[in-house]
Amino acid sequence: MTIAITGASGQLGKATTGFLMQQVNPGNIIAVVRDPEKMKDLSGIQVRPGDYDDPASLQAAFEGVEKLLHISSASYGAHATQQERNVVDAAKAAGVKHIVYISSVKLGEQPIFHGAQTNVQTEKAIRDNGFxxxxxxxxxxxxxxxxxxxxxxxxxxIYHPAGNGRVSFVARTDIAEALANVLAAPKGHVNTVYDITGSNAYSFHDIATLLQTTKGLPATYTDIPADAFREELVKLEMPPVAVDFYLSMADSVKEGEFEHVDGALEHLLGRKPVRLEDYMRSL
Ligand SMILES: NC(=O)c1ccc[n+]([C@@H]2O[C@H](COP(=O)([O-])OP(=O)(O)OC[C@H]3O[C@@H](n4cnc5c(N)ncnc54)[C@H](OP(=O)(O)O)[C@@H]3O)[C@@H](O)[C@H]2O)c1
Incomplete structure (x- = not known):
């Protein structure tokens, strides 16, 4: 079985590739990346050039691939949605059978978070194309x-405009290991939706408390107005589409879009997920 991974040079992609190499013949793994130099530390895998903005490169990279891990775009807004559409169309043209796609927790039909709005459209395109x-x-x-x-x-x-919203933070390393388990499985996980979360949800007040207990800091959280956060982001010279993206993320947290807790990750890992307390202690 040939398995391709987009975004393989990123943090989630590299970690997943590393776990997957322990389970399948590395020669059957295809890293699809803009810059093959970035994959030099992982020997034995195939590396093919592919750019989300270049549909022809993606179609060539997906040739002969059965299973594709599509790690979601790192761009913002309509550009991200178009890039992911390019991946789906190229996968279809190349005859890919199964797409594993990185989406957002408890996805509703009209999410506040801009990244999740892209996820809604890409999930639909994957389903509608019969993968x-x-x-x-x-x-x-x-x-x-x-x-x-x-x-x-x-x-x-801590200053953030997320109100008392809670987030079921999850370790990227756990996601990578679970992804590798799913990709390596010869069958199963088909037409399945997993909500991948940590074991608890935490507000920013809770994170302040964790800063006290794990780092000994005199920590507090101040829920600032969204406009003050916007000003901070503008000062960082972010493009307006990125500013809107991060504001939508904070608003989404405030409204509870990231608070869902689910047992799927523990089931896929066969162990408890990393605890936020332990991660905070490691900072
Ligand atoms: N749920 C969350 O909290 C959360 C947080 C962060 C990200 N995410 C999502 O999860 C994804 C993976 O996260 P990550 O931490 O691994 O992000 P990351 O380290 O920034 O990796 C992003 C990957 O996307 C690749 N990429 C960027 N533009 C591309 C293009 N035009 N064509 C092909 N590849 C391109 C990058 O390639 P290069 O090495 O060439 O730059 C890199 O491999 C992100 O893209 C984002 O959609 C979710």
Whole structure:
């Protein structure tokens, strides 16, 4: 069975490829990447060039592939949606049978989070094109917490416009291991949707408490107005589409889109997922 992975040079892609190499012949794994140099540390796998903005490159990369792990686009808004559409169309043209796709937890029909809006459209395109599918609807990666915390990792003061919304943070490394288990399985997981979450959901007040207990910091969380957060992001010279993306993420947390807790990950791993307490202690 030949398995291709898009975004294989990224953090989730590399970790998944590493776990998968322990379960299947590395020669049957195809990393689809913009820059083959980035895969030099993983020997024995096939590496093919593929750019989400270049449909012909994707179709050539997917030739002979049975199962495709499509790691969602790292772009924003309509560009992300188009890139993922290019992947689905190229997979169809190349005769791919099964797509495993990275989506967002507890996906509703009209999510607030812009990334999840892309996920709705890509899930639909995968279903409508008759692929066998497995959707990994991931909650927020624990490894993104340092981005939210910023200087709070030194001074304990967290500022974010997420109200009392809670997030079922999940370790990216756990997701990678579970993905490898699904990709390596000769059958099963077909037309299945997994909500991939940690074992508990945490508000930013809870994260402040964890900063106290795990790091000994005098931590507090202040729920700031969305406009103040927008100003901070603009100061960082982010493009407007990215600013809107991160604002929609905070709003989405506030409204509970990331709070769902599910047992699917523990089942796929055959062990308990990484606990947020342990991750925070490691920071
Ligand atoms: N749920 C969450 O909390 C969360 C958090 C972060 C991300 N995500 C989603 O999960 C995905 C994977 O996360 P990650 O942490 O592994 O992200 P990452 O480390 O930023 O990796 C992104 C990957 O996408 C590739 N890529 C970017 N533009 C491309 C293009 N035009 N054509 C082909 N490949 C392209 C990158 O390739 P290069 O190496 O060439 O740049 C890289 O391999 C993200 O893309 C995002 O959709 C979810």
């Amino acid at each position: 066998a599918y497995t959707f990994f609807r991931d909650s927020m990666y624990m490894e993104t917490i340092p981005l939210f915390l910023g200087s709070a990792l030194e001074n304990g003061q």
